[in-house]
Amino acid sequence: MEAGVAEQKKSKGWCWYLIVFVIGALVVAAATLTVSKNFRHSAKPTSIPGAIVEKYADTLEIILQFFDVQKSGKLVNNRIAWRGDSGLRDGNEENLNLSKGMYDAGDLIKFGFPMAFMATVLSWAILEYGDHINAEKQLEHAQDSLKWITDYLINAHPAANVLYVQVGDPQVDHNCWERPEAMTEKRPLVQVNMSFPGAEVAAETAAAMASASMIFKIIDFTNSSMLLMHAQQLFILANTYRGSYSVSIPQLQKYCNSTGYGDELLWAATWLYHATEKQFSLKYVLLSRINFFGAKDESTSENLDLQLYRESSEAIMCALVPYSPTATSSRTESGLIWVSEWNSLQHPVASAFLTVLYSDYMLTSQTETLYCNGKSYKPEDLHKFAISQAYYVLGNNPMKMSYLIGYGSSYPQYAHHRGSSIPVDAKTGCRDGFKWLNSSRPNPNVAVGALVGRALPQ
Ligand SMILES: *[C@@H]1O[C@H](CO)[C@@H](O)[C@H](O)[C@H]1NC(C)=O
Numbered sequence: 303m304e305a306g307v308a309e310q311k312k313s314k315g316w317c318w319y320l321i322v323f324v325i326g327a328l329v330v331a332a333a334t335l336t337v338s339k340n341f342r343h344s345a346k347p348t349s350i351p352g353a354i355v356e357k358y359a360d361t362l363e364i365i366l367q368f369f370d371v372q373k374s375g376k377l378v379n380n381r382i383a384w385r386g387d388s389g390l391r392d393g394n395e396e397n398l399n400l401s402k403g404m405y406d407a408g409d410l411i412k413f414g415f416p417m418a419f420m421a422t423v424l425s426w427a428i429l430e431y432g433d434h435i436n437a438e439k440q441l442e443h444a445q446d447s448l449k450w451i452t453d454y455l456i457n458a459h460p461a462a463n464v465l466y467v468q469v470g471d472p473q474v475d476h477n478c479w480e481r482p483e484a485m486t487e488k489r490p491l492v493q494v495n496m497s498f499p500g501a502e503v504a505a506e507t508a509a510a511m512a513s514a515s516m517i518f519k520i521i522d523f524t525n526s527s528m529l530l531m532h533a534q535q536l537f538i539l540a541n542t543y544r545g546s547y548s549v550s551i552p553q554l555q556k557y558c559n560s561t562g563y564g565d566e567l568l569w570a571a572t573w574l575y576h577a578t579e580k581q582f583s584l585k586y587v588l589l590s591r592i593n594f595f596g597a598k599d600e601s602t603s604e605n606l607d608l609q610l611y612r613e614s615s616e617a618i619m620c621a622l623v624p625y626s627p628t629a630t631s632s633r634t635e636s637g638l639i640w641v642s643e644w645n646s647l648q649h650p651v652a653s654a655f656l657t658v659l660y661s662d663y664m665l666t667s668q669t670e671t672l673y674c675n676g677k678s679y680k681p682e683d684l685h686k687f688a689i690s691q692a693y694y695v696l697g698n699n700p701m702k703m704s705y706l707i708g709y710g711s712s713y714p715q716y717a718h719h720r721g722s723s724i725p726v727d728a729k730t731g732c733r734d735g736f737k738w739l740n741s742s743r744p745n746p747n748v749a750v751g752a753l754v755g756r757a758l759p760q
Pocket residue numbers: 376390391399401402453
C-alpha cells in the first residue's frame with residue numbers, strides 16, 4: 303500500500319488531487335447516507351447490518367472537515383486546530399480579493415478548474431441528498447463550504463470576459479514544502495479572456511455558480527441571482543470563445559491539462575437549464591434529471607436527443623454493474639473499479655456516486671429495470687455496487703484500512719500534504735521544510751476527511 307505516501311513522481315495533473323479527495327468524500331457521503339435512509343424508511347432494507355450503516359453515515363462529519371483543512375483566507379469558525387489564516391494577499395496585485403477558495407490537495411496552489419468542479423459536485427450532492435445531510439446535522443457546514451468557494455469564484459470573475467483561473471506558481475510551489483500559513487512566495491495570477499480563451503474552465507465555473515445559485519436561492523444567505531448572472535456571462539464567454547485553456551496557456555499543461563471543452567459546455571448548459579428554471583434552452587442540454595426517462599412536454603427532436611443520452615448512460619451503468627454482459631474488466635480482484643494508478647480512487651468513488659444517483663432516479667421515475675444486453679437489473683443492483691465501492695474505501699479491503707483519513711482506527715499516516723506533515727510550530731521555510739516531507743514519522747496533523755489519491759490494489 304502506498305496511499306498518499308510522499309509522491310515524487312510528478313506525472314500528470316496535479317490539480318486532479320483535490321477533485322479526487324473531495325469528490326470521493328462526497329460520494330461516500332451520498333452513498334452512506336442513502337443507505338442510512340433506506341434503513342430508516344424503506345420497507346426493503348439491503349442486507350447490510352444496521353449498526354454498520356449508522357457508523358458509516360457518521361463519516362459525513364469527517365468528510366466535510368476536509369473543506370476546512372483546505373481553506374485559504376481569513377478563517378471563520380475554524381474547526382481545524384492546526385489551520386490558521388493564509389493567502390490573505392492573494393489577488394492584491396490585480397486589486398482583487400482572492401483570499402478565499404481552497405488549496406489543491408497537498409499543495410498551496412488554487413486551481414480554478416478543479417475547485418469549480420468540486421463546487422458543482424458539492425452543489426449536486428446537496429441538491430440531491432440535502433435532506434440526509436441535514437438529518438446528520440451537516441447541511442449548514444456543507445453550504446458554508448460551498449459559499450467559501452463561490453465567494454472566491456465571484457471575485458475571480460471581475461469583468462464579463464475575464465476569469466482568473468489560478469493563484470500561485472506551481473513550479474515555485476512544488477519547490478517549496480511549507481505550511482500555507484507560512485508561505486511568503488509571490489502568488490502570480492493567471493487569467494483567461496477573449497484573446498486567451500479557456501472554454502472548459504469558464505464553463506466549469508459557470509456550472510459551479512449556476513448549481514450553487516439553486517442552493518442559495520432556497521436559503522437566501524447569499525445573492526443567488528448574482529451567482530446566476532456570473533454563470534450566464536461565463537457560459538457566453540466559454541461558448542463564444544471556444545478554445546482550450548491549456549492550448550491558450552501551454553505552461554498549464556504540465557499541471558492541469560485539458561482534453562477538450564465539449565463536456566464542460568454541456569455540463570454548464572445543463573446546470574443553467576435547471577438554475578434558470580428551464581428558460582435556458584433545452585437544445586444545449588443533453589442530460590436532464592427529470593426529463594431523463596422521457597420528457598412529456600418537449601419536442602420530438604429534443605426527446606430523441608434525450609433518448610440518445612439515456613442510452614449512453616445506460617451503457618455506463620451496464621459497464622459498472624458487476625457481471626453484466628458488458629461489465630468493464632477494469633476492476634481489481636476485490637471488485638474495486640480500477641482505471642489508473644494515478645489517483646486510483648477517483649474512478650471507483652465517481653462510479654459509486656453516479657450509480658447511486660441513477661438508481662435513485664430510477665426509483666423516483668418508477669423505472670423498474672435496467673437492461674444490459676438482455677440481462678435485467680434493478681435499482682438495488684446499482685445501489686449494491688455503489689455501496690461496495692464506498693465500503694472498500696472505508697476499510698472493507700485487503701489492507702483492512704480506511705482510505706478516508708481520520709476515519710476508523712487504521713488510516714494512512716503519511717499523506718502527501720504540506721499542512722498535515724509540518725508541525726504548527728516548525729521554523730522551517732521553503733527549502734528546509736522538505737525535511738518534513740522526508741520524515742519517517744507519521745504526519746503530526748491529521749488531514750481529516752482526505753481520501754488518499756493513491757492506494758495500490760492488492
Ligand atoms: C478579503 O475578503 C475577506 C472576506 O471575504 C476579508 O476578511 C478580507 O479583509 C479582505 N481582504 C482585503 C485585503 O480586503
